[in-house]
Amino acid sequence: MPYVHDTLEALRRSSPAQTEFYQAAEEVLECLRPLFERSPHYLDHSIIERIVEPERQIMFRVCWMDDTGKVQVNKGYRVQFNSALGPYKGGLRFHPSVTSGTIKFLGFEQIFKNALTGLPIGGGKGGSDFDPKGRSEGEIMRFCQAFMSELHRHIGPTTDVPAGDIGVGAREIGFLYGQYKRLTGRYEGVLTGKSLNWGGSIGRKEATGYGAVYFAENMLEARGETLEGKTCLVSGAGNVAIYTIEKLYELGATPVTCSDSGGTLHDSRGIDLDLLKELKEVKRASLEAYLEKHPKACYLPASDYPADGHAVWRLAGDVAFPCATQNELTEADAEALLNNGVTCISEGANMPSTATAVDRFLAAKVAYGPGKAANAGGVATSQLEMAQNSSMQQWPLEKVDAKLKEVMTNIHHQCAETAAEFDDSTNLVLGANIAGFRRVADAMIEQGVV
Numbered sequence: 001m002p003y004v005h006d007t008l009e010a011l012r013r014s015s016p017a018q019t020e021f022y023q024a025a026e027e028v029l030e031c032l033r034p035l036f037e038r039s040p041h042y043l044d045h046s047i048i049e050r051i052v053e054p055e056r057q058i059m060f061r062v063c064w065m066d067d068t069g070k071v072q073v074n075k076g077y078r079v080q081f082n083s084a085l086g087p088y089k090g091g092l093r094f095h096p097s098v099t100s101g102t103i104k105f106l107g108f109e110q111i112f113k114n115a116l117t118g119l120p121i122g123g124g125k126g127g128s129d130f131d132p133k134g135r136s137e138g139e140i141m142r143f144c145q146a147f148m149s150e151l152h153r154h155i156g157p158t159t160d161v162p163a164g165d166i167g168v169g170a171r172e173i174g175f176l177y178g179q180y181k182r183l184t185g186r187y188e189g190v191l192t193g194k195s196l197n198w199g200g201s202i203g204r205k206e207a208t209g210y211g212a213v214y215f216a217e218n219m220l221e222a223r224g225e226t227l228e229g230k231t232c233l234v235s236g237a238g239n240v241a242i243y244t245i246e247k248l249y250e251l252g253a254t255p256v257t258c259s260d261s262g263g264t265l266h267d268s269r270g271i272d273l274d275l276l277k278e279l280k281e282v283k284r285a286s287l288e289a290y291l292e293k294h295p296k297a298c299y300l301p302a303s304d305y306p307a308d309g310h311a312v313w314r315l316a317g318d319v320a321f322p323c324a325t326q327n328e329l330t331e332a333d334a335e336a337l338l339n340n341g342v343t344c345i346s347e348g349a350n351m352p353s354t355a356t357a358v359d360r361f362l363a364a365k366v367a368y369g370p371g372k373a374a375n376a377g378g379v380a381t382s383q384l385e386m387a388q389n390s391s392m393q394q395w396p397l398e399k400v401d402a403k404l405k406e407v408m409t410n411i412h413h414q415c416a417e418t419a420a421e422f423d424d425s426t427n428l429v430l431g432a433n434i435a436g437f438r439r440v441a442d443a444m445i446e447q448g449v450v
């Protein structure tokens, strides 16, 4: 089928240098080949050409003053990718590596992820190349206010509802919300991931990590196994990694690693979760400080990582949870994981495995849960936050957690069923992409050419 090649070529011409976006698009388009053979009407409606093109992309200048009185300038982005299923929904990332291509790949993944949740949310993403590292609280607040000064005119509780991602947690959501309220005079559910005492949902902070663990549980259960007693490798030390680790302990597993941009920590007795939370959620310190309390743990600085990958994936374990960032797990890492006995990988991060690493996992037929399925618990719980905001309610933890579990089980079920329907029953990448695409594409056809 020439359309995959042609579409990717057209993307490369029209959107130069967006390599992460091409990677995400290629994976989806390749997976859709068998669907189009059975259901060519999707091609007749030009769904492919339409779905790879964002409905709207907003790029703006963000000027703010640092603590020395110097004016700083950053780039701001919001990609409103697809609204066939509901208002645009997706996080904001503040990290110096952010480009328009990064936001586009994240927004594209978000379309299919949000569709898999079964909830009424479209796909979007935003962010900035602002680097929060080393910035004072006042600088972070002024940056957030400047960012929202432009963004506020493009978002709203029934149009586009941003949330957090890398570098954007409850503190930043608070500053962004305050500025939105000041500019619009409205107190409404325009952001999710808010603090619990002014509109946030209980369980949202934990949801992405917990969801990735529930997804692993589902994959293991399908193979007659559980997480109990398993040694787990986790990367990252932020929101997703911390609550992955918390849920692993609750289910009787032992998470022995975590990592940040400075290096990898390995504690064979199990990561001290209270200390990790204190270091990362309170002090915002480097992981290296963990050694002050646990001198027997090992810390490997990033400068000593293998040239072809990441130290965290070279350790022995049973289950792996990449929870840091895109392309953090290479083909050589995948090979090392498989050689070291890992039989299950559940992605808390977005697109953490390179395309060739994914090929390795699929060829080995291990339980592999791609990010757009395994980390959908965060956005699903954001939608629960929207539902609570619009009905002026706050649900108890039991209700939110039960719904999160149900969503994750349904996503696993859809991915596995769709993979089996297309005669590749262990391939949850195929299942996730086809199941997510079908829901969006059917809605687009029903809504006409818009």
Ligand SMILES: NC(=O)C1=CN([C@@H]2O[C@H](COP(=O)(O)OP(=O)(O)OC[C@H]3O[C@@H](n4cnc5c(N)ncnc54)[C@H](O)[C@@H]3O)[C@@H](O)[C@H]2O)C=CC1
Pocket (backbone or CB within 6 Å): 097, 164, 165, 166, 167, 168, 169, 208, 236, 237, 238, 239, 240, 241, 259, 260, 261, 262, 323, 324, 325, 326, 348, 349, 350, 375, 376, 378, 379
């Ligand atoms: N926060 C959420 O609800 C959701 C997050 N995700 C994804 O999970 C991943 C982690 O996000 P959060 O935990 O929210 O962010 P965070 O900002 O709380 O933590 C990110 C972690 O990854 C590390 N990291 C980031 N960039 C890195 C790099 N270039 N090299 C090495 N380490 C790096 C940071 O040091 C930090 O430990 C991202 O891929 C994000 O898109 C996916 C779904 C929802």
Ligand SMILES: O=C(O)CCC(=O)C(=O)O
Pocket (backbone or CB within 6 Å): 089, 090, 091, 092, 110, 113, 161, 162, 163, 164, 165, 192, 350, 375, 376, 378, 379, 380, 382
């Ligand atoms: O909670 C949300 O709206 C978005 C979460 C997110 O950015 C993601 O799923 O990657």
